[in-house]
Amino acid sequence: MSEKRGSGKLEVTLPSDTEILMTRVFDAPRRLVFEAMTKAEYVRRWWCCMEGHTMTVCEIDLRVGGRYRYVTVGPHGEVAFNGVYQEIVPPERIVHSEFFEPHPDGIIVTMTLEERDGKTYYRSLIRAINKEQRDGIIASGMEGGADLALDYLERVAHSIDPARRADASPAAARG
Amino acid sequence: MNMERLDATFAALADPTRRAIVARLAKGEASVLELAEPFDMSQPAISKHIKVLERAGLIARSRDAQRRPCRLVVAPLREATDWLERYREMGEARFQKLDNLLEELKEKENRHVRKTR
Numbered sequence A: 001m002s003e004k005r006g007s008g009k010l011e012v013t014l015p016s017d018t019e020i021l022m023t024r025v026f027d028a029p030r031r032l033v034f035e036a037m038t039k040a041e042y043v044r045r046w047w048c049c050m051e052g053h054t055m056t057v058c059e060i061d062l063r064v065g066g067r068y069r070y071v072t073v074g075p076h077g078e079v080a081f082n083g084v085y086q087e088i089v090p091p092e093r094i095v096h097s098e099f100f101e102p103h104p105d106g107i108i109v110t111m112t113l114e115e116r117d118g119k120t121y122y123r124s125l126i127r128a129i130n131k132e133q134r135d136g137i138i139a140s141g142m143e144g145g146a147d148l149a150l151d152y153l154e155r156v157a158h159s160i161d162p163a164r165r166a167d168a169s170p171a172a173a174r175g
Numbered sequence B: 001m002n003m004e005r006l007d008a009t010f011a012a013l014a015d016p017t018r019r020a021i022v023a024r025l026a027k028g029e030a031s032v033l034e035l036a037e038p039f040d041m042s043q044p045a046i047s048k049h050i051k052v053l054e055r056a057g058l059i060a061r062s063r064d065a066q067r068r069p070c071r072l073v074v075a076p077l078r079e080a081t082d083w084l085e086r087y088r089e090m091g092e093a094r095f096q097k098l099d100n101l102l103e104e105l106k107e108k109e110n111r112h113v114r115k116t117r
Helices: A003-008 A030-038 A040-046 A131-160 A160-170 B003-012 B016-025 B033-038 B043-053 B074-116
Strands: A011-013 A020-026 A056-058 A067-074 A077-089 A093-099 A107-116 A119-127 B059-060 B069-071
Touching: A011 B074, A020 B074, A030 A040, A030 A107, A030 A119, A030 B074, A040 A056, A040 B074, A131 B003, A131 B074, A160 B003, B003 B043, B003 B074, B016 B033, B016 B043, B016 B059, B016 B069, B033 B043, B043 B059
Parallel strands: none
Antiparallel strands: A011 A020, A020 A119, A056 A067, A067 A077, A077 A093, A093 A107, A107 A119, B059 B069
């Protein structure tokens, strides 16, 4: 596990019961990273990271009080996020809310970009309203991973025996 | 995935003394006395921490011997790190695509700089 973490670049830690902190270095100047993270035409190119999934909506109204909405569609349905920008300091800082539809409770994301020697140090602090919500966010990431495995299982099962497809429903892996 | 067990694991590891105990036990089993040694704490205080870790299923104690050494139970720890690791992998997959895009944007900019010179 530690070897894997060393070669992977994204660090995820839990600084408190209600927070998730993500840090990573990008080998590009800050203004390019900021652009790639805030222009819809660019976000469309990296947001959707799972095979068999496509991004159907990518709306960004980058101003304080402006809204964004990202929707991806995969084999098990639609996944949608939206939020409102609360603070924008290009190219170094964005604070926004984030709602995982259709859940009514949102989180607050504080993203900062720092540039040193042509590299950009990304830091994203996610604040949840309570521990349950924080843990739910991480669990949702797991479900995404499980989806991938299940898609594969489903294909394999189907190729062996079409009747077994029902066994590989996503609910089966979430218990 | 058992969320209650995860909660218990993270709650047990939320204390620096208990994390130090877990780190010590990762090197091999130890008695309560041995575990108490590096800490400026009474044996009952250490015993209390050990009970929390035991209840969370992170350590086990053998019954027979007089000194009842503690040892680490690895499975819940692995479950907890896997849980976070899966979340991390999702984010990393996304950011690797962003890396590719950034390379492209950098190249585009370099071409533009060369042209305008």
